[in-house]
Amino acid sequence: MRRRALLAAVLLPAASYAEERVSLEGVWRGRLGKTGDGVALTFTIRNHGAGMLRIGDSGGDQHFPIRAASTRPDRIIIEASAVSGRFEGAAAMDGKLEGVWLQANARHPLTLNRTPA
Numbered sequence: 001m002r003r004r005a006l007l008a009a010v011l012l013p014a015a016s017y018a019e020e021r022v023s024l025e026g027v028w029r030g031r032l033g034k035t036g037d038g039v040a041l042t043f044t045i046r047n048h049g050a051g052m053l054r055i056g057d058s059g060g061d062q063h064f065p066i067r068a069a070s071t072r073p074d075r076i077i078i079e080a081s082a083v084s085g086r087f088e089g090a091a092a093m094d095g096k097l098e099g100v101w102l103q104a105n106a107r108h109p110l111t112l113n114r115t116p117a
Helices: 001-019
Strands: 028-030 038-045 050-053 063-071 075-080 085-091 097-103 106-115
Touching: 038 063, 038 106, 085 106
Parallel strands: none
Antiparallel strands: 028 038, 028 106, 038 050, 050 063, 063 075, 075 085, 085 097, 097 106
16 A cells, blocks of 8 residues: 555656646747857747747748647647758756757757747
8 A cells, every 4th residue: 555655656746747738829039059159040839839930030031830749848849840840849947948950850959048029
């Protein structure tokens, strides 16, 4: 009996954590690369996970539709199928999203910061 109680105490918090969701609604900005000096990416996400990806930070910006496929704190996925790319990462304690941008068999480190719209 004591063993079951201990197992339940360990598994229940893990189960509730897996069911949590991160609110991604808003504007998230970051730059590709370890030093953050690469191409600028801006994700604008509305309710229900739909939104737009802006690539670049000059007059020649390009915009593509996106959708948040997973919003668990430990597994956030934002897909941009029009460019065959996606962000995979996790929510950090400081409110940032830490992960990688995957595109054309390449992995680029990417940290996204929520910014005012």
